[in-house]
Amino acid sequence: NAGVTQTPKFRVLKTGQSMTLLCAQDMNHEYMYWYRQDPGMGLRLIHYSVGEGTTAKGEVPDGYNVSRLKKQNFLLGLESAAPSQTSVYFCASISGGFMNTEAFFGQGTRLTVV
């Protein structure tokens, strides 16, 4: 059982380049999330999705876009990378419903923008 898988695990981009991070979950979860983690700041929500075909902005959405064309996949795009987007990105999924609240996290993607 793979759980939540992120691709790639590491990436170095030049300023202005674009890329897509892929999050795949095999637990049939409804809710999916993208967070970024910066030193001393905990995790901050970028975008989220409550179901296939839906997306919404989180706390820090600027410079990112997302898509959820299939229930199991949640893509995070950087249109024009900036050094301020250097961070560790985590994807998470939750089944949904009051009692099904445990969040499962991917292993993270370490992105450096130079």
Added chain:
Amino acid sequence: ELKVEQNPLFLSMQEGKNYTIYCNYSTTSDRLYWYRQDPGKSLESLFVLLSNGAVKQEGRLMASLDTKARLSTLHITAAVHDLSATYFCAVDDSQGAQKLVFGQGTRLTINP
């Protein structure tokens, strides 16, 4: 806007001692989570607290939730080196979609 604050942010302690990490949050919520993160790793779920007065224990860790005081505690009993990690609390913002707002994290170092 929901804000979550942990204290202390850094904690160095000796093996065998007891200590408590505090998590305060600013608006009403009925769900609070504790996670552990080892360096360079992902987040590991420790506890999910769903109601006022909830208490959960796993080994040397015990978590509690007081929704009236908007406070959760993570208590460490007789610490051992293996518990060295960064601990995060996270609170559901109660606006649907189960969006979590994280505290800054507490970096715990346990010395022999």
